Amino acid sequence: MADRFKIRSTVKCDVLIIGAGGAGLRCAAEILERRPGARIIALTKVSHPQKSHTATAQGGLAAVDPRDPNDANIFHMFDTWKGSDCTADQNVVRKICESAWEQIIWLENRGMHFSRDPQGKLSKRTFGGHTRNFGEASAFRAVFEADRTGKGIMDTGWGECLKRGIHFIHQTVAVELLIEDRHCAGCIAFQQKNGTFVQILAKATVFASGGSGQVFKVTTNCRQNTGDGLALVMEAGLPVMDPEAVQFHPTGIVGPGILASETLRSVGGILRNKDEEPFMAKYAPKMKELAPRDLVARAIESEIREGRGVMNPDHQIQHVWIDLRHLPAEVHERQIPEVVSFFKHYVNLDPRTQLCPVRPSNHYHMGGIPTNEFGEVQDAGQQIVDGLYAVGECAAASFHGFNRLGTNSILELITMGKHIGDRIIERLERESSVRSDIAPCRFQEKFAGYFAAGGADHIGQIRNILRAVMTEKVSVFRTEAGILEAIETLRELDERARKTKLTQQSTAMNQELVQRWELDNLLAVSMAICQAALHRKESRGAHFRDDFPTRNDAFQYHTLVSTTDEFGKVELGRREVDMTIFGAKGENYEKFGLIERKY
Amino acid sequence: MTTYDLTLKVHRYDPDRDKSWVQTYQLTAGRILRFVDLLRKINDEQDPTLAWGSSCEHGQCGTCSMKINGKPLLACELLVENAVAQFGTTTFTLEPLGVAPVVRDLVIDTEKAYFRLDKVKPYIIRPKAQPGEGKEHLVDPKSLERYVTATRCINCFCCTEACIASHHNFLGPNAMLATIVRLMDDREEEKEERLKCLYSNEGVYRCHSSRACSHVCPKGIDVAHYIALAKAGAF
Numbered sequence: 001m002a003d004r005f006k007i008r009s010t011v012k013c014d015v016l017i018i019g020a021g022g023a024g025l026r027c028a029a030e031i032l033e034r035r036p037g038a039r040i041i042a043l044t045k046v047s048h049p050q051k052s053h054t055a056t057a058q059g060g061l062a063a064v065d066p067r068d069p070n071d072a073n074i075f076h077m078f079d080t081w082k083g084s085d086c087t088a089d090q091n092v093v094r095k096i097c098e099s100a101w102e103q104i105i106w107l108e109n110r111g112m113h114f115s116r117d118p119q120g121k122l123s124k125r126t127f128g129g130h131t132r133n134f135g136e137a138s139a140f141r142a143v144f145e146a147d148r149t150g151k152g153i154m155d156t157g158w159g160e161c162l163k164r165g166i167h168f169i170h171q172t173v174a175v176e177l178l179i180e181d182r183h184c185a186g187c188i189a190f191q192q193k194n195g196t197f198v199q200i201l202a203k204a205t206v207f208a209s210g211g212s213g214q215v216f217k218v219t220t221n222c223r224q225n226t227g228d229g230l231a232l233v234m235e236a237g238l239p240v241m242d243p244e245a246v247q248f249h250p251t252g253i254v255g256p257g258i259l260a261s262e263t264l265r266s267v268g269g270i271l272r273n274k275d276e277e278p279f280m281a282k283y284a285p286k287m288k289e290l291a292p293r294d295l296v297a298r299a300i301e302s303e304i305r306e307g308r309g310v311m312n313p314d315h316q317i318q319h320v321w322i323d324l325r326h327l328p329a330e331v332h333e334r335q336i337p338e339v340v341s342f343f344k345h346y347v348n349l350d351p352r353t354q355l356c357p358v359r360p361s362n363h364y365h366m367g368g369i370p371t372n373e374f375g376e377v378q379d380a381g382q383q384i385v386d387g388l389y390a391v392g393e394c395a396a397a398s399f400h401g402f403n404r405l406g407t408n409s410i411l412e413l414i415t416m417g418k419h420i421g422d423r424i425i426e427r428l429e430r431e432s433s434v435r436s437d438i439a440p441c442r443f444q445e446k447f448a449g450y451f452a453a454g455g456a457d458h459i460g461q462i463r464n465i466l467r468a469v470m471t472e473k474v475s476v477f478r479t480e481a482g483i484l485e486a487i488e489t490l491r492e493l494d495e496r497a498r499k500t501k502l503t504q505q506s507t508a509m510n511q512e513l514v515q516r517w518e519l520d521n522l523l524a525v526s527m528a529i530c531q532a533a534l535h536r537k538e539s540r541g542a543h544f545r546d547d548f549p550t551r552n553d554a555f556q557y558h559t560l561v562s563t564t565d566e567f568g569k570v571e572l573g574r575r576e577v578d579m580t581i582f583g584a585k586g587e588n589y590e591k592f593g594l595i596e597r598k599y
Numbered sequence: 600m601t602t603y604d605l606t607l608k609v610h611r612y613d614p615d616r617d618k619s620w621v622q623t624y625q626l627t628a629g630r631i632l633r634f635v636d637l638l639r640k641i642n643d644e645q646d647p648t649l650a651w652g653s654s655c656e657h658g659q660c661g662t663c664s665m666k667i668n669g670k671p672l673l674a675c676e677l678l679v680e681n682a683v684a685q686f687g688t689t690t691f692t693l694e695p696l697g698v699a700p701v702v703r704d705l706v707i708d709t710e711k712a713y714f715r716l717d718k719v720k721p722y723i724i725r726p727k728a729q730p731g732e733g734k735e736h737l738v739d740p741k742s743l744e745r746y747v748t749a750t751r752c753i754n755c756f757c758c759t760e761a762c763i764a765s766h767h768n769f770l771g772p773n774a775m776l777a778t779i780v781r782l783m784d785d786r787e788e789e790k791e792e793r794l795k796c797l798y799s800n801e802g803v804y805r806c807h808s809s810r811a812c813s814h815v816c817p818k819g820i821d822v823a824h825y826i827a828l829a830k831a832g833a834f
Contacts, residue, residue: 047709051660108735111723113750120737159722170710193702222654258657313600314629348678460643504648506615509703512647
C-alpha cells in the first residue's frame with residue numbers, strides 16, 4: 001500500500017512554475033523569449049491552462065498610455081494607494097504602474113485581440129476608483145478585450161509558451177515544497193490523472209497558484225481556487241500576509257455567485273429587500289445605489305441579517321433583489337446585454353419583467369504569500385527564501401493593500417510576471433545546477449493518513465459547513481464573537497476531517513482524495529483569515545469589524561500569520577508598509593500619506 | 600417551491616479495473632439548479648466517487664462539456680427546468696465527450712483533445728514588425744469585426760464532438776477557427792504555413808457542411824460561417 005506514495009520519478013528543470021494562469025505564464029514567456037532553450041515545467045491544477053481562473057476576468061487592464069495628455073502614472077499610483085486604504089506598498093505600486101503600458105504593448109504585439117477605437121488604437125474606458133488629477137475626474141485608463149480581457153491574456157500567455165517550448169504537466173498539484181535553510185529546491189507534485197507523485201527539482205520555483213475563493217459559499221472564483229499555495233507555504237513554515245484582506249463584490253448572482261457588474265447600478269438598477277422596498281437611501285442617503293462596493297455589500301448584508309432577505313429555495317442562499325424592470329428596453333439591449341443574459345442563463349428569468357436575485361459574492365484575496373518588489377518570497381523575519389518566488393493572486397507584494405481597484409488584478413499578473421521573469425533570468429546566469437539534497441518529509445505521511453482514516457463522515461459535507469460558517473461569520477461583517485465562533489467550528493471540522501474515511505482506495509483521478517487534500521488547505525487558509533481578522537481590531541478596506549467600525553492607523557501594517565503544529569494556534573507578526581513615495585518628499589508626496597479613503 | 604424528480608444515467612469508467620458501466624442516480628432538485636450542481640449533489644449526498652470536471656462554472660472555460668441525452672453542451676449552463684423542457688423528459692443520460700480518452704467517469708484527457716489545437720499553432724507564428732516603442736499595431740475595428748466573434752471560442756470541444764467529420768482525420772471546427780482567426784489578423788505574417796494547414800488532409804475540406812458546430816456552440820459562434828469563408832478563400 002505504501003507503494004502508492006512513493007516518488008515515481010525525479011525531473012530536473014531550470015524553472016518550475018506552480019500554476020499556469022496569467023501570472024505564471026507571463027513569467028514563463030519572458031524567460032523563454034529571452035533565454036530560448038530554458039527548460040520550464042509548468043504545473044496546472046486544471047485540465048488545461050486555458051481553463052484557469054484568469055480566463056474569467058471581464059473588465060480590463062488599467063495602464064496609463066504615455067501618449068495620453070490627460071493621464072499620468074502618478075495618478076494611477078495615487079488611486080491604487082487610496083483604494084488600498086493606505087496599505088499597499090509604494091515601491092510595488094510605483095513599479096507596477098510605471099511598467100503597465102509596456103506590458104499592454106507586449107500583449108498586443110503578440111496577438112491579443114484588444115477592442116479598438118475608430119482609429120484602430122486601443123479603446124479605453126473608465127472604471128471605479130480610477131481618476132485623473134488625484135480624484136478630480138474619471139480617468140479613461142482601462143484597455144480591454146470586450147468583456148473577456150482575462151481570456152485574452154490567458155490565450156496570449158498560453159500561445160507564447162506553447163510556441164517557445166514550455167512543458168506543461170496537466171491536472172497536477174504541488175503537495176510539498178522542498179525547503180531547507182531558506183532555500184527552495186522544487187516540489188513534490190501529485191499527478192491527478194494517474195495518481196502518482198513526482199519530484200521536480202528546479203533552479204527557481206515560482207508559486208502562481210491563484211486565489212482561495214472556495215473558502216466562501218458564494219464566490220466568483222473557480223472550483224479549483226482552494227488556497228492551495230497559501231496552505232503549502234504555511235506548512236513549509238513560511239508566513240502568509242494580510243489573509244484577512246478579502247474582497248466581496250456586492251452583487252453576485254444567486255446561486256453560482258457570478259458577477260453582476262456595477263453597470264447594473266450605474267444605469268439605474270434599484271436594490272430592493274423582501275418587501276420590495278428600496279433600501280439604499282437608509283445606508284447612503286446621497287449616493288444610494290452608486291455608493292462604493294464595500295458600502296453596498298454591507299447594506300445588502302444588513303438587510304439580510306435583519307430578516308429582510310429572501311431565501312432562494314434551490315440554492316438555499318439568502319439574497320435581495322435588483323430591480324431592472326423600469327429601465328427602457330434600449331438600456332437592456334444596448335448597455336447591459338451580457339449581464340441580462342447571465343440572469344437568463346443561470347436563474348432563468350427575464351430582467352425586463354422580473355426581479356433579479358443578488359447578494360455579496362467573494363471576489364478576490366488581496367492577502368497572500370509575502371514577497372518583495374521582485375516577487376521573492378520572504379519568511380517571517382522578512383529574509384528572502386532563495387529560489388522561491390510568488391506572483392498573482394496567491395502572492396502579496398503588496399499592490400492592493402486592503403482593497404483592490406477593478407482592473408488592477410490582471411495588470412498585476414502581467415507586470416509582476418514579467419519582473420519575476422527578469423529576476424529569474426539573472427538567477428539562471430548564476431546557478432548552474434539544481435539542489436537534490438533536500439528530501440521531502442511531509443506528503444507521504446499526510447496522504448497515507450487520508451487513506452488510513454476509518455470514520456463514516458463526509459468530506460463534501462464538512463466542506464459545506466466550513467464555507468457556510470466563513471460566509472456567515474467572517475465575510476462582509478466581522479465581530480470578535482463571530483470570528484471566535486468560526487475558529488471553534490474550524491477546529492471541530494479539522495477533527496472531523498482527520499477521521500473521515502475515503503470511499504475509494506485508488507489514487508488515480510480520485511476526486512474525493514483531491515477534495516480531502518483541498519479541505520486541509522481550506523481549513524488552513526480559513527484559520528489564517530480568522531486569526532488575522534481577530535487581531536485587526538479596526539476596519540480597513542475590505543476588512544470590516546462591526547465592533548471597530550473605523551480605521552485605526554496604529555494598525556497600518558501588514559499582518560503576518562504563521563501556523564504551528566497545533567491547528568488553530570498561530571504566530572502573528574507584522575511587516576511595515578513601504579511608503580517610499582511619501583518618504584522621498586518629491587512632488588505631490590503628500591498625496592501618499594495616511595489619507596482618507598473617501599469618494 | 601417547484602422541484603423535479605430526476606433520473607441521471609451516468610456513463611462510468613474505472614481505470615483501475617478497466618471497466619465501464621452505466622450507473623443510475625435518483626435525485627430531487629430545484630428548478631434552477633444546474634447540471635454541475637446536480638453532480639456536486641450526487642458527490643455530497645450519494646456517491647463521492649463519481650468523477651466529473653468543471654472549473655469556472657459560468658460558461659467561460661469549457662471544462663464541463665459533456666453529452667447530455669446525446670447533445671454536447673456545458674453542464675454549468677444547463678438548468679434543470681430548461682433541460683426538462685428542452686428534452687421533454689426527467690431522465691437524462693450523461694456521457695463524456697468522445698474527443699479524447701476517458702480518464703475516469705465523465706473526465707476526459709483534455710490535454711489530448713488539445714493536440715488538435717497545438718497542430719494549428721494557436722499563436723502568431725511570425726509577427727509583423729513592431730510599430731515602434733510603446734505603440735500598438737493599428738487594427739481597423741471593421742476588420743476586427745469580421746473575426747472577433749471567432750475569438751470568443753473557449754475550446755470546450757462541443758463542436759468537434761458534434762461534427763460528423765472530426766472523429767476521423769479532420770482536426771475539427773475549433774482548431775480551424777484558431778487558424779482562420781490568424782489568417783484574418785493582419786498582425787500575423789506567416790500566411791503560407793497557415794493556408795497549408797487549413798487546406799491539408801486534416802483541414803477544412805474534411806468538413807461536410809452539416810453546420811452541427813454552429814448548432815451546438817455554447818458561445819453562439821457561427822463556426823460554419825468561418826469554415827465556409829475558409830473554403831472560399833475569403834479572408
